Amino acid sequence: MLNQEESRKDLGFGTKITSEQSRLINKDGSFNVRRVGDSSLNSVNWYHRLITFKWTKFLGLVFLFYFILNLIFASLYLLIGVEYLEGISNDHQQHPFWEAFFFSAQTLTTVGYGRISPTGFWTNAVAAFEALVGLLLIALATGLLYGRFSRSVPRIRFSGHALIAPYLDINGLMFRIIHERDSELIDLDVEMTLSCLDVLPSGAKTRKYYPLELERSHVNYFPLNWTIVHPITEESPLHNATAKSLNETDAEFLIIIRATDETFMQQVHARYSYHHEEILWGAKFEPMFDTSAQGNIAVRVSDIDRHRSASLNT
Amino acid sequence: MLNQEESRKDLGFGTKITSEQSRLINKDGSFNVRRVGDSSLNSVNWYHRLITFKWTKFLGLVFLFYFILNLIFASLYLLIGVEYLEGISNDHQQHPFWEAFFFSAQTLTTVGYGRISPTGFWTNAVAAFEALVGLLLIALATGLLYGRFSRSVPRIRFSGHALIAPYLDINGLMFRIIHERDSELIDLDVEMTLSCLDVLPSGAKTRKYYPLELERSHVNYFPLNWTIVHPITEESPLHNATAKSLNETDAEFLIIIRATDETFMQQVHARYSYHHEEILWGAKFEPMFDTSAQGNIAVRVSDIDRHRSASLNT
Amino acid sequence: MLNQEESRKDLGFGTKITSEQSRLINKDGSFNVRRVGDSSLNSVNWYHRLITFKWTKFLGLVFLFYFILNLIFASLYLLIGVEYLEGISNDHQQHPFWEAFFFSAQTLTTVGYGRISPTGFWTNAVAAFEALVGLLLIALATGLLYGRFSRSVPRIRFSGHALIAPYLDINGLMFRIIHERDSELIDLDVEMTLSCLDVLPSGAKTRKYYPLELERSHVNYFPLNWTIVHPITEESPLHNATAKSLNETDAEFLIIIRATDETFMQQVHARYSYHHEEILWGAKFEPMFDTSAQGNIAVRVSDIDRHRSASLNT
Amino acid sequence: MLNQEESRKDLGFGTKITSEQSRLINKDGSFNVRRVGDSSLNSVNWYHRLITFKWTKFLGLVFLFYFILNLIFASLYLLIGVEYLEGISNDHQQHPFWEAFFFSAQTLTTVGYGRISPTGFWTNAVAAFEALVGLLLIALATGLLYGRFSRSVPRIRFSGHALIAPYLDINGLMFRIIHERDSELIDLDVEMTLSCLDVLPSGAKTRKYYPLELERSHVNYFPLNWTIVHPITEESPLHNATAKSLNETDAEFLIIIRATDETFMQQVHARYSYHHEEILWGAKFEPMFDTSAQGNIAVRVSDIDRHRSASLNT
CATH class of the missing domain: 1.10.287.70 (Helix Hairpins)
Incomplete structure (x- = not known):
């Protein structure tokens, strides 16, 4: 029983936020929470x-x-x-x-x-x-x-949408990121969690959290873009999910990125979330870097959102 | 024999502090210890x-x-x-x-x-x-x-009392915390240790330390309040404990919280202790956050101590 | 399939950089990558x-x-x-x-x-x-x-060449480093990865990354020079490699060093790479420190590149 | 063979420092090493x-x-x-x-x-x-x-001698430490390594390093003194050692302490060494703290070296 609780992996939001259509994490990475009732200036x-x-x-x-x-x-x-x-x-x-x-x-x-x-x-x-x-x-x-x-503020840019794209012989949930600054981030770790509503036997709603396994959750260097892929295997909580089912369960994909800013070897942290309406079904990212004849590699930051439609594996 | 010692988990206070009614950790988190005999200004x-x-x-x-x-x-x-x-x-x-x-x-x-x-x-x-x-x-x-x-000083507020409350079909020792600042703490870890006096076969008193297993000892985010629960299972050192027995053994619950202040990604640390007279038997915390119709979540910091009596499971 | 991907250990460069004769890491430790298409001053x-x-x-x-x-x-x-x-x-x-x-x-x-x-x-x-x-x-x-x-900038000097030298009864790939500063680095960790081109069954080229096992990858202190050795055992990706084969596969040895600068207990990080033409086959480093009669140890920083030819084990 | 090397645990001094009567670590914690041959001001x-x-x-x-x-x-x-x-x-x-x-x-x-x-x-x-x-x-x-x-400079004071003292029913190598500052150190880790000369079959001398297992190598808090004990069990490299044998093998006990300064949650680091002539055989530390009637604990910093002779277990 205890173990069961322990494995719930709740991130700190708890199970009781059951209103639909409310994001847990805003687009700027802040939490959708206000602290009230302590009006003293002291708390600022x-x-x-x-x-x-x-x-x-x-x-x-x-x-x-x-x-x-x-x-x-x-x-x-x-x-x-x-x-x-x-x-x-x-x-x-x-x-x-x-x-x-x-x-x-x-x-x-x-x-x-x-x-x-x-x-x-x-x-x-x-x-x-x-x-x-x-x-x-x-x-x-x-x-x-x-x-x-x-203050080391990472400027990680996330693709505007997360895509459900063909991945090997299955499909995957993919988004990509790039560092917009001219300093370097190293040792990046990424975690993705699905937050969605679930109906208890009692009929009451409860919010559940599912960690999503990633194709690769760590890179040493981040000189190029990085496409993060959750392969939708049979074990994935997204197996058999549809745009409709994600909408009905008020699904939100919470993303945490931890990295080290190399200029000061300081830890940095970025949060992002894709709400279910920001998922594109059946699309694929276009490459965003080239290698010149001289062996120089150039990444086009502004191409981060470029994608084309692609038929999904079934 | 060595392993036995190793597992004693002493925190650094040692076994020889056997005077009763003396806290190890004061309410402000400082230690109840003075260093003397080195009068030089150098030590300041x-x-x-x-x-x-x-x-x-x-x-x-x-x-x-x-x-x-x-x-x-x-x-x-x-x-x-x-x-x-x-x-x-x-x-x-x-x-x-x-x-x-x-x-x-x-x-x-x-x-x-x-x-x-x-x-x-x-x-x-x-x-x-x-x-x-x-x-x-x-x-x-x-x-x-x-x-x-x-200097990143976390302003973690602890509930004034720790409660012995019903938890699932057993009971639990619970306290709750909230961050009073408008900056964010992430990656919180909490440890709770029971310090109490024990009588050796020789009749001498010795101070012992028991780590208390927690329902959840880590959260990624801390936007809301967090109720920390030690479930009093049969393995718990609190199994069969009563207010009287805690008093007799001069019980003190030592709490360490480690977290990261997100503004500077700096480690922060908080200490607290509940002395046995700060434990309430048969009480339960009242909820302290609401979700508005628009999906905004509001936490009432001043409600941290609100509880009502509750009959314990036996 | 997922595990296979996970074990690829890609460092963050990806598999698609297949132009030959282009370094991934420049001699000053920077990446051979430009970010383009985002001309705003904001990104600086x-x-x-x-x-x-x-x-x-x-x-x-x-x-x-x-x-x-x-x-x-x-x-x-x-x-x-x-x-x-x-x-x-x-x-x-x-x-x-x-x-x-x-x-x-x-x-x-x-x-x-x-x-x-x-x-x-x-x-x-x-x-x-x-x-x-x-x-x-x-x-x-x-x-x-x-x-x-x-800002703690480590001044780790790398030997100009990496040597293929006799090591015990086999051979090893060796380079050595020394700290040029009068402050101390502690807790050094080193990682070496071989990056080389591979031909897929389809005939297309792909870049692969092989972590190289080291004789010792951690030291607590770094008061002297440190010779880092990859023993070329039968399991090594360099087993049977020749100068010619390294050239043909555009081999590059990528090195990461992590350490702590003791003055501020700050993490520091150094990158380096040896391109295949910087490997010397059949050479051995000469010692670079002496102990005086009084027991004082002196390291000659300028001798870091001193080596003599040595016949390899076969 | 590789594993054998890996387990040697060399700390970074190497095996070739074989002159006798030379300390590796000076009493102030610095290394007994000079870097020469790079006269440029640049290295300062x-x-x-x-x-x-x-x-x-x-x-x-x-x-x-x-x-x-x-x-x-x-x-x-x-x-x-x-x-x-x-x-x-x-x-x-x-x-x-x-x-x-x-x-x-x-x-x-x-x-x-x-x-x-x-x-x-x-x-x-x-x-x-x-x-x-x-x-x-x-x-x-x-x-x-x-x-x-x-700059967080820990002021850890080490007892002037390490003692070979009776410990349970065997003996132990013991020293003790105290923090001389009025700020707090938390999460201390201590490592002790024996460095001594060994004669190879060839008759040449080589320096070997043996990690010494400790009764307790970590404490969460450090409000009092801490006595660090290496129990001389049958597995200990000190089993059967005598003052004479330590002298002959030029034994030096190298100590590393890592901790966190609580004021800034900054990592700190202390080094110390006991040369073989700083070991006292058959002595025992006297207690250095008292608890007053009011439950206040006072540590006498200046008593750190107080010991009395004690007969060893055999």
């Missing part, structure tokens, strides 16, 4: 957020934050008294607020030209504090930029 | 300390350090002679000490407005030294902030 | 590029970028009006453009001497922006320099 | 050097480098002409060289007070260059300081 991993934001959003936030911080400090300087900012009064080209604002910017960035400089205890104290804040923020930005840049 | 890992301090404490220390450093350098400048700080004398709004203090702050942060500037060999030399010290400290702060931010 | 991993450039190229780029950025900001300041740069006009030793250029440099690096300082809203705004840009670039440079420095 | 891993230097040496180098760099730039400024450093001439308290020197320091650290400021193209150009150099050096220092601090 800010570092994680800040390094996964888009670059445009990240830089926008940096500039906004810089602007607001200068507004605050400028207000403080005005509050203490503009007369404690020496060098402001000799020309009236500019409103004192903006003079204070730019003095704040010069302090926060530690440029400190000195045309305007603080006098008096409080203005000096605020400026000394602002300079320290500036340095800590620079330190933070340095860490964030390093974190953003050095 | 300062980096470790500085990145594990609370943020408030860390920032407080930074500001204190900045203040003290400026006090020291200000004293040095006064010692050499306030007349070597050019620009100080032209207004007497402020005591020379504070002028020196803020000059020091401007140097340490490399703002260097220049209203006050060093003249003379020694003041210049001290200022040049201070600027270098400032830069090294900024470098340090950068490293510390990066270390603090990028 | 800039961080990867910037940290793998040569130091001279990297520093050259930094200086060029600094120069260009100052050109741009100088132009902006001139556009707004040179009269808003206070302090410029009092001597005419220098063209206003260069004054603006150097003012820009002082702002970008946050030196901010203040002899020239911005007045007016727009000049101040541009300067405040430039200082922020400067800081972000410094943050970036910090990350890149750290990334460059801390 | 500067990052490795700079982060493994002692702190005092590292900081000394930083200050020296700062001093020399300022000397060089000061000379350059003087060469171009002291008259291009505006602000120097108004007082003659100080020699122009030192004024240039401190101006350089203010530029390199980007303090830039501005009392002295560059005029003229070349002085400005050098200053702009120096400021960039300064920033790159700060970036470097930041990386180095982070590297130094964040």
